[in-house]
Amino acid sequence: MKNVKKRSMLLNAALMSTALASGTLSASAQEVTVGVLVPLTGELGEFGKIVANAIQLGVAEINAAGGTSCGDIRTVIADTGGSPETGIREASKMIESEGAVAVLGPTSGVMVALVDLAKRSKTVIMSPYAGTITLNELGGDYVYRTVSSDLGDGAASGLWLKDQGYESVAFLVQNEESTISPAQVARTTLEDAGIELTDFVVYNPGQPSYQAELISVLSHEPDAIYLAGGQESGVTVIKEATAGGFEGEWLFTADLAVPEIFDAAGADLLNGRAYVEFADADNSLDEYKAFEALHIEKAGGEPGPFAANSFDMINLIALSLEASGQCSGEGINSVIRNVADGEFAVSTFADGKAAVAAGEDINYEGASGPLVFDESGTVAGAYTIQAAEGGEWVNTKFYPASSFE
């Protein structure tokens, strides 16, 4: 029942055609093509636009620095609408007709659908936000992401619940792979720490009420409830648990890390007793600050979610083209791990290009973090915990990637 919004579709079509036109017009004699495959419409449309714009920002910087040894980077943009079928069709077009050496920006479902195509056509695919644990198995060769796996959220949640010193915790988890897998990781952390797990309830969303699911949870009076669910189920659960007499604290997952929750659930139910966990860029890094300044100057505004991760993708691709000396997906795939984890630290394409020319073994330190790919082509992430205070979410704890080593 997800409906496509016609007006935003038209708007995006217009945006896309200008982007396409500018991409094509700026093409010089020698150029290398990179596909940008994002959802510009549908539920994740807002994220897709941020990603596409951050990639364009990176491309502009790279081309301004003289481009790669394969020529300037040219982008071709397509909208998946979040659909894997559309994703496969558009990616094939990019690779076969446009000669793209890499396809950047697909969401989780589209990434998984593209794994075969990427390996078969020897084209690198990379996502700045696909957390799905399916890629923990499938990723690593031609398939990369500049974001951590969903399991990392579970590790961060587990760490927080442990650090808070709760003696008993109940888990309420929406019946989806993306919520159950991290919850299981958090559960293991708790069990290892000897914290009592009173309930592990997996519930189906879309219900008018979650009273039946809450009966056992409330009867055990846990110190805290870990709630991994969407906004619709989450708000009902918060209200029903509070009305039912729950007086402990909450830890929510990323879906509830939005200001609307305070209106919907009532700020007084959350203030001082609710926390939320989500993957976040390490804002303390110099690389992030430099990116933020660039974004404010060139794009006019603070970078949105996953903008830093997207900017890092295009830089990694460009530097890998540079380091491999080959203008192909195969070339990128053969060196990308080294480029992300070499000896000589660089944080911009211009510096990296100069270092490669000087024969250095470069290590790209990204705006979103240090970027070291594990076996599955996934990077370790950093996480933020925010607390509900005075009707808004306030930063309270930051777990850098190094906390999980």
Place this chain on the structure above:
Amino acid sequence: MTLLAQYFVTGIVTGCFLILATIGFSLTRRVEGFLNIAHAELLGVSAFVTWGLNVKAAWPFLPSAIFAIIFTAVVGLVVGRLFYDPIRKLGPAVLLISSVGVAYVIGGSVDALVGTGIRTLNIPLATTYRFFGVRITDYQMIVVALAALTGLSLAVFMSKTKIGLAIGAMADNPELAASRGIDILQTSRATWLLSSGLAGLAGVVLALIATLSTDLAFHQILQILAVAILAGLGSLYSVMLAGLIVGIAMDMSVFWIPAGYRPLIAFAVVILVLLVRPEGLSGRKSK
């Protein structure tokens, strides 16, 4: 034991919501002779009208709810005349498939008007009361009271009023009803108004207890179908019994098996009952 009683009481509330959501659906099914899948979306229309008036226009809850019910009844009537009347002769299968399309039209319109995100009414948090250790909130009591009141008044309406008797006669045998001088068209209109108004009432209840998103209403269709099929083509009492059976079975099952299987329990109950009574609880054969 208290815990088990708690599941039972919660099950009654779930059952009462299912009764409210299914009673209009079942009425359409008996009189118009098809499964109107779009019925679930009418719950959404009513829920969001209630929300719009209560939150956006700052009306108190009660007038918002009453207006939403009347509005939904009229929407249902218009939908019936516009989409179903012209294809009525093509039979129940065509009507059923068309109703899926109608559900998308209504759902899409609500989506376009309301937008994405979650919505809640401007009402206080539920108050919990305890009886012998078993919790029940004031909103849950309202759901039970409304289901009982609706069942009763519908029973009186169907057996005592002229239009109610006409609806009953048309449900039993349309040809016979027509030959006895019952105005088929007028009775059909009355049925659409009544069944959609009942969907409106269920939508108000949905807005009262749930967090609204534009796809929440349509999520209820499977359970509505389960209750309607279990009830069979009989009287509204079989709908009430079926609603309670499905609600109590679903919620009590959580005591023994993981909550993720609640929808499965609903249909397991339906299958088990149909194995013994293929015509459903009412035992009445379809025409």
